[in-house]
Amino acid sequence: MTTLVDTNVLVDLAVPTSDWHQWSRQRVYLAFRGGPVAINPIIYAEFSVRYQDMDEVDRLLPEEEFRRENLPWPAAFAAAAAFRQYRLASGGRDRILPDFMIGAHAMIRGYTVLTRDPKGFRSYFPSLDIISPETHP
Numbered sequence: 001m002t003t004l005v006d007t008n009v010l011v012d013l014a015v016p017t018s019d020w021h022q023w024s025r026q027r028v029y030l031a032f033r034g035g036p037v038a039i040n041p042i043i044y045a046e047f048s049v050r051y052q053d054m055d056e057v058d059r060l061l062p063e064e065e066f067r068r069e070n071l072p073w074p075a076a077f078a079a080a081a082a083f084r085q086y087r088l089a090s091g092g093r094d095r096i097l098p099d100f101m102i103g104a105h106a107m108i109r110g111y112t113v114l115t116r117d118p119k120g121f122r123s124y125f126p127s128l129d130i131i132s133p134e135t136h137p
Helices: 007-014 019-035 041-048 056-061 071-088 098-108 119-124
Strands: 004-007 035-041 066-068 110-115 129-131
Touching: 004 019, 004 071, 004 098, 007 019, 007 041, 007 056, 019 035, 019 110, 035 041, 041 056, 041 098, 071 119, 098 110, 098 119
Parallel strands: 004 035, 004 110, 035 066, 110 129
Antiparallel strands: none
16 A cells, blocks of 8 residues: 655654654554555655755655655646635635645545645545544544
8 A cells, every 4th residue: 555645744754843753753654564655746845845955855755765756647637626626615725735736646546645634635535545643543
């Protein structure tokens, strides 16, 4: 089973003082034991905002551990459709398009999402398999 790791979990790993560091560390470890672990350019970009040096990001997210995948074209369309539905339902600015792209990527590929923030994923991709503090304390 492939697990797509959301940005918030990666940030927890990189910040040892995070309240969620231990939980995220344990869940990523279990994800590695369960199969491939993946990220996409959206996750990479969101994570990279905190760094000045791409080499440092690549050291923290080594390719041999975090498989890098492009966003599938059908996922881009599914993300747009879910985002449109969200906006038509008077969705505010608390959810942004990249969140939908991450969820759609996992849905289209049949991946599990590892995240601390499952709300949007559950609402707009209800069939998605999610590992979160709610489901895996």
